[in-house]
Amino acid sequence: MKSVLEINLMEKEKLADIGKALSSPIRLDILYYLAEKPAIISDVAKYFNIPASSAALHIKTLENAGLIFVQPIPGSKGSQKLCGVLVSRVDIDLFHTIISGKNQMLYQENIPIGSYFNYDVYPPCGIVSETSYLGAEDSLSGFFCPDRFKAQLIWLSKGFLEYRFSNNVIKTHTVNKVQFTFEICSEALGYNNNWRSDVSLWINGIEVGIIECPGDYGGRRGRLNPEWWSESSTQYGDLRKIWITDNGCYIDEIKVSDHTIKSLQLDTLNYISFKIGVKPDARYVGGFNLFGEKFGDYSQNIIMEIYNERADHCSEPGEETPPVSN
Known part of the structure; x- marks a missing residue:
């Protein structure tokens, strides 16, 4: 389709x-x-x-x-x-968000995929920059090398990556929506468009939902992939969204948890912990590929956006969500 x-x-x-x-x-x-x-x-x-x-x-x-x-x-x-x-x-939709006042974006933070704060990774795994592999494939060496901040594609079979975002704006402004967007797919040998994986998401240490990745996508080149990247490997992912409001947590417009901005302590801790991982006891342990701004189909890293939305327009399941800037 x-x-x-x-x-x-x-x-x-x-x-x-x-x-x-x-x-x-x-x-x-x-x-x-x-x-x-x-x-x-x-x-x-x-x-x-x-x-x-x-x-x-x-x-x-x-x-x-x-x-x-x-x-x-x-x-x-x-x-x-x-x-x-x-x-x-x-x-x-050029000016909708400006004219309607539907969404007031207070803050945006763009974190490269190699800027993780903590990790627990199991082979098969790997990490590459725009120009080369970082460390040996299926080795953990690349995950702690100094050049990891240049990463543009990271893959692992199970484990997690944890990122930390600033929450200063939440502490000083009225906020009713915090959104994360990223490009992701599952991880198979080479690629397999029908390789399922259940990828868990944690906010401040609390598991809030699972992203169901249907496949490790290939068969055509990712729109942004460098020429040296093999066509027999993973090529692109889906752009996925999770947002937290005063009413609960939503993944791609489906409510997955009753946890809120308050219950997750987004406004009280010193930072926001955002963790992506595949648990060893997941229904589908199919790993994941996480894409940076120079790989895949979407020119972006992991983006956090903080909003103050009008009360009559706060996102609920089935409503249109705010667009993501690249």
Whole structure:
């Protein structure tokens, strides 16, 4: 099923990429062509009577905007690239959050995935930067090396990563929503789109819910992955959200816990502990891959946002949630 691409004025780079992709009449025609059925780049070039190099540039622009996927496939003359439409609709809501006053974002904190405060990791595991492996694969050496702060992809079979965020704004302002967003998928050998994993989330040491990851995604390159990263490995994840309000905890719009900002002591402790992990007794012990801003499909690290929302618009299950800036 094709997804809906939602974007707002805060996501400047993504909005610029989409604007560039849709500014060319021939790229609009290519989108329409690919909506009928996926095609390889040579077929696109032949259909529109343009050089293959020009077709490849148009395809790359559409891929960078997140509008299409590009997947290598074997061909009679070597590897070819199959292209298809990734989204069914683009929703651009430029000024809604400003005009309606629905969400007042008080604070945003962006923590790189390698800036964990504590960890407990079991092989198979690994950690890579934008340019290389950090330490040996399936070894814990990379997890305590000085360059771990450069990490752009971390994977483990079980265990946890703990991050700590500032809560000064919660102590000094009226706050009724704290949200975390991150890109994640399960962890299998190579990749396996049907490899389930139950990933637990803890806030200040209290388990508040489980993210059900359906697979370790591959078969097409992650939109942001560097060229050196193998196509036979994990490529991208899902963008997942958890938020805590005065009414409970929600994961992707589903209430998972009655714990609140008060009960989790988000406003009283010296920091907010945010922990992601796979327990050894989980129903599906399928590990996880955690993506940084230079890997996967979403140009972001782990983001915490703190809001003061109008009382009549506080998020409940099924309501629209605030967009995430990249």
